[in-house]
Amino acid sequence: MTASSSSTSISGFLGRSVTSLRPRPRVNPRRRRELAAAYLFLGPGFLLFALIILYPIVRAFQISLYRWSIVPGTASTFLGLHNYGRALHDPLFWRGLENAGFYMAVTVPAQIVLGMAVAVLLNAHMPARAFFRAIYYLPVVTSWVVVSLLFRYLFITDGGFINGELHLNIDWLGQRWTAMLVLSILGIWKGIGWSMVIFLGALQSVPRELHEAAAVDGAKALRRFRAVSLPAIRPVIAFVTILLVIGGFNVFISVYLITQGGPLDETQVLLTYMYREAFSYLDFGYGSALAFVLTLIVFVLALVQLRLFRRPSEAV
Amino acid sequence: MVVGNPGRARAILVGRLALLSLGAVVLMIPFIYMVATSFKPNTLVLEIPPQIIPHHPTIANYTSAWTSNRFGRYFLNSLFVAIATTAAALLLSSMMAYAFARFRFPGRRVLFGLLLIGLMVPGMMVLIPQFLLAKQLLLLNSLWGLIVFYTGGNLALNTFLLRSFFQDIPFELEEAMVVDGAGPWTRFWRLILPLSRPALAIVSIFTFLASWDEFTWALTTINDPGKYTLPIAIALFEGQHSTSWGLVFAASTIAVVPAIAIFVVFQRQFISGLASGALKA
């Protein structure tokens, strides 16, 4: 840009004849076409995304800076970053973060490892492959309401299935960490099919030639997997990890249905707390602030993960 | 392709099947219990301890659910919205993913970062700003409004996913086409998309499910009972003081069918060797 503007001014000053002798550094027409193509491909989708998602996010951020009055036309008090400061000093915020963090830390590795394991098993030619794939995907499509209720009944302390069959008396859902563990198990159960589907697709996309080459070199199946498949599907693994981390921190419906964040707010996670502050207590400013603090945490984690998973050759 | 003796291959296969079956049984138990309960009569509450086989199986819950207040209509509403959303999301997100994966343009990192942020902000806090936006766009109380918002809402995830897949396609293939004089649209349509069938299948499966299952936005924006979607219909079976769980479970089982059907249809795209042969060219 700078080059062209300076050449214009020089040519204006000296007259075109002089500057036409110098090779003009101009944007390569091919590059211009590539740029145009890029924006054309990007345009429609990104405009819709900006409208439907980004613009409301900006408005939500605005709301977080106020004691927001929900009735249109009434004045809201500007609070600046007060809501954010309040969050950082709020013990329930920290508890929600810890609980969601625990859930994330337990469910993410489990879903990745188990999802990958099942995908590898279902990748090969074998009988009833489609049947097994559908079975492993079934939990993903089963309603959260239904499975939350069932898990609840499994883990009720006095009279539940688990305590009954195993002759235990563990207060599963009444204590903080056992309850979060049960919720995590539910999350893993429900999520394995999701990562399985993605890993399956990714493994399918690995060119067969790479496997053949490695096999010719004498590599056994496990070695081939580690040396060929895993590196080849690295961006997909990054994608899955990032999405699962987001999902982990954003756990909501199972907690809401099974423990309601209780007893005594022991199992509050960020989203259940946010929901109560905003929709029950009508404090949308604070709820929005909580949302953005969570977004910041998850975003930083995502950047870290993207960097970790980046191939040496590519620039993000 | 496995080089080795057939006996060993058979042992591996048996081991595979055994492992998969074990996992499948564990995963299926809650689903089996859901289906079993849907065939039990008069289930206002669930039995403790749970019983898998119903004593007096009946299809009354299914007939009740289906013939209840416009259930079939809600089913069709959801189907329409889900299919349209999937088609629109496929198109727009694959185009965006191609741009992110293949082109270098100013602002690429920033725009992708914005995409990620869109993925990370909890939906419930954007609900009211989106509601106000929908009102301005005259998209309230309409199935088309749902389609627009569901598509927009799924773009970030789908684009991110497809970009990860597109990045894996060897650039040499595209370079060959560039040499032949193919423009970006041709390369996109003739090379990238065909080679990304598994990825497109995944996007279809997930977008359909996301739209099919979505509850909060539909509940918030739809005020005409005739335009309710299936998740709302199922939630309506839950009462204030008690819930007929047999009815809810039956309705939920009905709701699972299209989601699984879409999966079964599209998982056929997970056929290996897609990219093979292309390298030879």
Next chain:
Amino acid sequence: MFERAIRATAGVLESSVPFSSVEVSSVMKVKRLNAVLVLLVLVGVTAGIAAARVTAPQKTTTITFWDAYSTGGAEVQHLEKTIIPAFEKSHPGIVVKDVTIPYDSLHQKLVTAVAGSQLPDLVRSDIIWVPELANLGVLAPLDQALPDFKSLSATVYPGPLATNYWKGHYYGLPLDTNTRIWVYNPAALTAIGASGPPTTFAQLKSMSAQAKAKGYDLYAESGTSCWNVCPWIWSNGGSVTNKTYTQATGYLNGPKSVAAIQMLVDLYKAGQMPGIIVDSNAGLGTYDGINQNKYVATLDGPWAFAIFAGAYKNTKLAGSLIPAGPSGSVSVVGGEDIVMTKSSKNKTAAEEFMRYMLGSFAQTQMARAGQMPVIKTSSKWLTKIHPYYATYLKQIANAKPRTPTPKWTQIDQVITTDVAKAFQGSESVQQALTEAATQIDGLLK
């Protein structure tokens, strides 16, 4: 056969541009995928057109009514199949659009509708939300809007009516009411050796010990919110706040309130009350527990009888007044009010429907569906519909409403959490209630 159709469609869609270096079969498969997608879209669009077809309304006034009646039960049936048609017949020119919303989501939908100015004409609102909605300024004050408000309000019970009062005005009229009575399994009562249900606090204590000896929990309570524990506080002469609802310190943590909660905590600590009062996942719910002969009784509304008749056919329920304390047997008022929004463009028609819902025809119809009526004249015929209503009528005569204030939900959460702490033992009852009262003072401002 399907395959052939797809192939044919794919063939039709095949473009004439020569292929590039990619395998032909791969492109064919893409075409097939395209074809499948197109077919699906066609099916989807047809379904959509069918779904979106709406009959054009005639020149009438349409009023929208949001409620949370359950679709599974008889309520929606009675409303949409009997009451509304009868109303529309007697009021030609008015059409009532009934929008049923799942109860758990109604408050959230109302809040969003307030923010987006998308409220309907009428709402069947839980009584505890009315002060909040009134405070937001979205409800029409009926004592000003309705010229016949005085005579209308005289036809309904005063307790439910009071739930509509906020800062000098009435913002709604009661629609249906309920209260909690002592609901028990007579067979279990006999099994523990009692001749009848407890009628005083003293009997509650002695019978709880009696039940424990026989392996029962006499009284199962499902939580520690005001709905659960306030009847005991009030029956003992205590209260949550002062009479003008401005202060909780000195009342919620006053000696009588503390003593009432202490009584329950003592039962819990003696192992005579089940753990579900603190943790809903500690054991069987009240219904399951009564049905499985673990619990003898609980406090509950009229729906309990309908539920047991439907799902627990082997257990016959009976009802009696809540065991009386020094101030008598005082229970808590529940129910729903019908409110009209300020933004309604059809206020006259909406008011007509409100009057109709409070008339004896509509109230009788809904009573058959299990909704306890609010009109005083119903005491004459209510017990004919369901005999168990007799005890409810007696109990509701002096039942108290929960504090009518916009921040009630938050206040209730404070009560729930702090009383639970007292049960858990992490704090004494006095400590817990004082903590709660201090917080509530702040919320009442």
